[in-house]
Amino acid sequence: MIISKTPLRASFFGGGTDFSTYYENSKLGYGTVVSTALDMYVYIIVNRKFDDNIRIVYSGNELVSRVDEVKHNIIREALKIVGIEKGIEIIYMADIPLSNAGIGLASSSALAVGVLNALHAYKGEFVSQGVLAREACEIEINRLGQRIGIQDQFAVAHGGFSQYKFFNDGSVSITPVVCKKEAMVQLRNNLMLFYTGTTRDSRKILNEQSDTILDKTVMLDELVNTTDRAVQALYDGNLDFWGAELDRTWEIKKKFANGVSNPQIDSMYAKAKSAGALGGKILGAGGGGFMMLYVPQQRQNLVQEALSEFTYIPFSYCHEGSRIVFSD
Template sequence: MIITKTPLRISLFGGGTDFPNFYQEEEGCVLSTAIDKFIYVIIKERYDHKIRVGYSDTELVDHLDALKHELVRECLRKTGIHQRIEIATMADIPSAGSGLGSSSTVTVGLLQAMYAYLNMPQNHEALARQACEVEIDILGKPIGVQDQYIAAYGGQRFMHFSAAGVSVKSIDIQAENWATLNQNLMLFYTNITRRAETILDEQNKNIGQRIDHLRTLAQFAKEACTLLQQGNLHEIGALLHESWRVKRELASRISNEYLDALYQTARKAGALGGKIAGAGGGGYLLLYCPSAQQPQVRQALHSLSELPFNLERNGTRIIFEQR
């Protein structure tokens, strides 16, 4: 039996510049961080030749092609496992439609577990790259490539995307600044679950008309990286606000009147900046708010559920292995 543990993430800056249609011609830059909310994958050999998959549904099939769970199906196909296998996935929070990168987190965790099962360990880069192949090249999802890399590597990362490839760098942040950033970030559930693919598909189609917006978002990611390294954390809040003003113009459903009202309420209560996590349209509202103002923000957003979390240094890893 193998168990893997893979983190969800919050994308702070540069989302949208990690689309291949953009970075094949331009420069994509993303600043993202893993958080201590995880998706677990359990994998073990079966006593018969069937494939059993447990998630929100349960599947028991004789042949790989009969699996409805497309991520499991294509990860099994990619790793060459076609029978005698049992897989289960579990999450710390209801993560589908959350904007916290759950689809890519599942994919990375599945690949990590399957390769461990086969005694063929892969490094972080290989896991992220193959997760992109599964989601984008094989399944044709209209998504970017940042989520796969942050799920694999963990920590707080500056990612650069270009036609030459992907580079992932750890950001050198002093311990006290890491602690302050950790304390000042807040997540609130907007009570809206959305399909990211619908928003991302429109965003992908709009790239040609939004080149200047995307260039600005990539530049914000660079500036944010510098601010973190210098310890100018409160400027991160203001930059998040400016970034959100640009990001919401990438597609029509990234925000709406309800989400705009929530964000403005949080700003009036003391949040310096924020955004709707992930593709937008619902899921979680991310805020940067100094600790002194957080009680007022919680009161102003009392109708929403807050998700307490910490920044996470580790990427995907094996937490149990018994043969």
């Protein structure tokens, strides 16, 4: 039996610049995001089955005789990449509700990375975090045709609080954000996470965003510059810069595609700002899922009261990426 544990992630700045259409053509030479892994996880259990069938358990339950019959598309393609054709059980669970709708924490990429990690370990193979990220991109983007960026796969595979740069030639650099411990702790203390209570199919939003990336180059260039400035501000201890820039870049993000925001989200965000939040954003493509807010600690009780109809989710940073936590 093998069990893998893969963190979810929250992305702060630079979303959209991790699309190949942008970074392969960027005059700046790269796209970039800064994100952190969270102490919320996707778990994959892999075990040898007593017969030659394949059993997959998630919110559904599949029992099939051939890989091509597996309906769960990510798990099916992971089996193909690793080269396992029969006699296996895979169980998928998470610290968040399992559904087909997006929630903005990179759960699909965490599933892809986590199941690949577990399947490789099942075969007695060690693969690096970089390989896991690349194989997850191969599944989600190339094989399944999802029109998404590549930040999520790298963030959940590597974990930690890092800046990722995606260069014209397709290479990726991962630089852990190293600053004074007090600044990192204070940033965490100034962040609040709320569940909007709604999920969304992000494909329409992401498809429109992908179609119009070249038309939004100026905005995306500004997001690259903002991401670099945000990392420098953290080094300098200028934490409130994060609040102000989250607010400004949220306004930019809403222009990327229809459905990024909606009246409920706008109302929720306005209530939070009126109560003392300096800025924030919907994580992921938008339209629902989780909202991250930057709120000075002395105003957090007021913000929590203002958003009492929404679920407040305490969280911490996660310093590790996808890993095998049990092998027998």
